[in-house]
Amino acid sequence: EIVMTQSPVSLPVTPGETASLSCRSSQSLLHSNGYKYLDWYLQRPGQSPQLLIYLGSNRASGVPDRFSGSGSGTDFTLTISRVEAEDVGVYYCMQTLQTPPFTFGQGTQLEIK
Amino acid sequence: QVQLQQWGGGLLKPSETLSLTCAVYGDSFKGYFWSWIRQIPGKGLEWIGEINHTGSPNYNPSLKSRVTISIDTSKREVSLTLNSVTAADSGIYYCARPLELRFSAIYAFWGQGSQVTVSS
Numbered sequence: 001e002i003v004m005t006q007s008p009v010s011l012p013v014t015p016g017e018t019a020s021l022s023c024r025s026s027q028s029l030l031h032s033n034g035y036k037y038l039d040w041y042l043q044r045p046g047q048s049p050q051l052l053i054y055l056g057s058n059r060a061s062g063v064p065d066r067f068s069g070s071g072s073g074t075d076f077t078l079t080i081s082r083v084e085a086e087d088v089g090v091y092y093c094m095q096t097l098q099t100p101p102f103t104f105g106q107g108t109q110l111e112i113k
Numbered sequence: 114q115v116q117l118q119q120w121g122g123g124l125l126k127p128s129e130t131l132s133l134t135c136a137v138y139g140d141s142f143k144g145y146f147w148s149w150i151r152q153i154p155g156k157g158l159e160w161i162g163e164i165n166h167t168g169s170p171n172y173n174p175s176l177k178s179r180v181t182i183s184i185d186t187s188k189r190e191v192s193l194t195l196n197s198v199t200a201a202d203s204g205i206y207y208c209a210r211p212l213e214l215r216f217s218a219i220y221a222f223w224g225q226g227s228q229v230t231v232s233s
Binding site for chain 1: 162171172207212216218221223225
């Protein structure tokens, strides 16, 4: 099983600043087809998770370009530019390279200062 | 646009069986993988398993002995059964569908979630 580790656990951010969230996998998520099988989700309070970024760096439909994903085979970053109040919630990374099972990180709680 | 509508769950006693159903409206049903994911308080998100349109399931090894995922293509429904529940199974359960046919994960569509509480 691939273990996903996210940091920090909690991230207080001032509106308008940039937030960087980290996700590390216990094995490389780089497939031989060149894709990195790492996705990012946001779960706002009381809501179902929402897909933000897939295959490492592709923004899902409707996601603002303030959100961007990057990373190598085992180290990934979600960057949120110009943080807004609506960005509050828990951010999860998930690996979809190897199953069973697909695995999630434990989450990073983004808070507004 | 696809919509996933869930029902079932609620309050269960230890050792009882959890049953959830997810109905799919809108977009195509056939050809996709359909998954169940749960959120346990204090433990984040956990992938339970998936089933493809031919009815072939794939389960999380940690739950494999207790879980069954089934599909009814004619009703456009996917179901989850979890046997012998304990308090550790309490949480919110979601059904989900991938972004595209070519993916088995990358969950772009989620149900509204079903609260499950196991207590004597």
